Amino acid sequence: MQKTKSYLSDTVSRLKPSGIRRFFDLAASMEGVISLGVGEPDFITPWGVREACILSLEQGYTSYTANAGLLELRKEISDYLLRRFRVSYDPADELIVTVGASQALDVSLRAIVNPGDEVIVVEPSFVSYAPLVSLAGGVPIPVQTSGTYQFKLQPEQIEQVVTPKTKALIICSPNNPTGTVLNAEELAQIAHIVAKHDLLVISDEIYAELCYDEQYTSFPAIAHMRERTILINGFSKGFAMTGWRLGFIAAPKDLATAMLKIHQYTMMCAPTMAQYAAIEALRNGADDVERMKKSYRQRRNFFVQSLNELGLSCHMPGGAFYAFPSIQSTAMTSEQFAERLLLEEKVAVVPGNVFGASGEGYIRCSYASSLEQLQEAIRRMKRFLERL
């Protein structure tokens, strides 16, 4: 055992396993659990999209595509980005279709990080950012946003951690796990600091379609930011296509060309059948996206108001499908709360601390569950809190 471990690289040995894992094992072993721990839509991919994939298989489109993805798909992505987010990328050499937004992140970081470079990660954050920075040879530098500011990154927080080694900043709006959306003005303030310190921004906009209260602002749409932004998006959340593993990178030509080298050597191309499905999603999926978005918004309104009535104070998240309520009134840690809630009432939530230190005192609840499940979860949580 000791011997085989010695084969591992130092980087991998130092990598911490995801905190979500332990919870998953516990919850999966129990019956009758209502899970609010799921990070994906409860909708099945719209039938039109599935049908397009089946058709592509019937027609025999089963070979590799171009490394960057089908040109037809890249053209659709380019049109989509312009139409929805007013950002313009050339399908010929500024777009890469990837295996999910996760691979897009990996490729982006490996393309820009030199050993020892620092990358600022805004926490609470998606669990993969810091490990991916480490795997790319960089040093993740966490910045802790605070519940006091609804977990919005304050520009001065960047300045407090910037060093000559700082290479990039990863932002995610709407945010997983907090649901927080940064508006145009807030992004412009961040852009100002980014330009001042000559940083690159990796903007993870995977939840961009799920923004409920205001017009969404894409980071490269902010003045002068396009040239220093790697935009990451995909089909998983907005189009309910998580299992298809399809995302994309949009970046200025020089960056995209470099990233394509990595993508080409490690992945060859994204799955062909999923690419055909994505073409259909972009051409005819807008109504489905609207329908799902409306349903999420209604469930968000119900769930967040219900949480607040229970005494778990929670800001109204502007996007994604997560509520991030404070459990500090219970005097428990996030892990204690989540574990007891699971064991005693069979409701699975994710303890906030797995998303970074500033998530302590909070839990992540996904409201991408049926209304009946959400109603039942609230009843169980009420019972749980009354017993404390």
Next chain:
Amino acid sequence: MKLTEKEIEIVELLEKDARLPMDTIAKMVSLSIPEVEQIIKKLEDAKVIVQYATIVDWRKVDGHEGVTAMIDVKVTPKRGVGFDEVAERIYRFPEVKSVYLMSGAYDLSVVIEGRSMSEIAHFVSEKLSTLDSVISTTTHFILKKYKHDGTVFEQGDQDRRIVVAP
């Protein structure tokens, strides 16, 4: 009648589930309970909300399996009242579940429910065909209902997601 966005949302929610509790609806559309009640009352009075009905799968009830038929009816419209008069004569029969005026090869589409095929045959030959304006009828019996008014009868899609995911 022009409805606000929230009024439309309330109607859509009730159309999917007429038994949704008031406080849940109120939270979902960010209004107070009295506000929601007032809107629903208004829409009921204006007959935008016509009725609250239940979708029943009668095949599961012994002795109530029943038979449904769709009948294409060609009629001669009457001066002054067009198709309305004959349509009314048809829809007044309680066994007639719906009547639509159609474009295309025939005029009225009539959906009828009965206990047996012979009961429906009797209705068509004795009541429907004998109406003065009716020129011809074509009866199609429904063999199986897969989806009715947006509801899939045998719900096949279950939650296959893993319990906890990032």
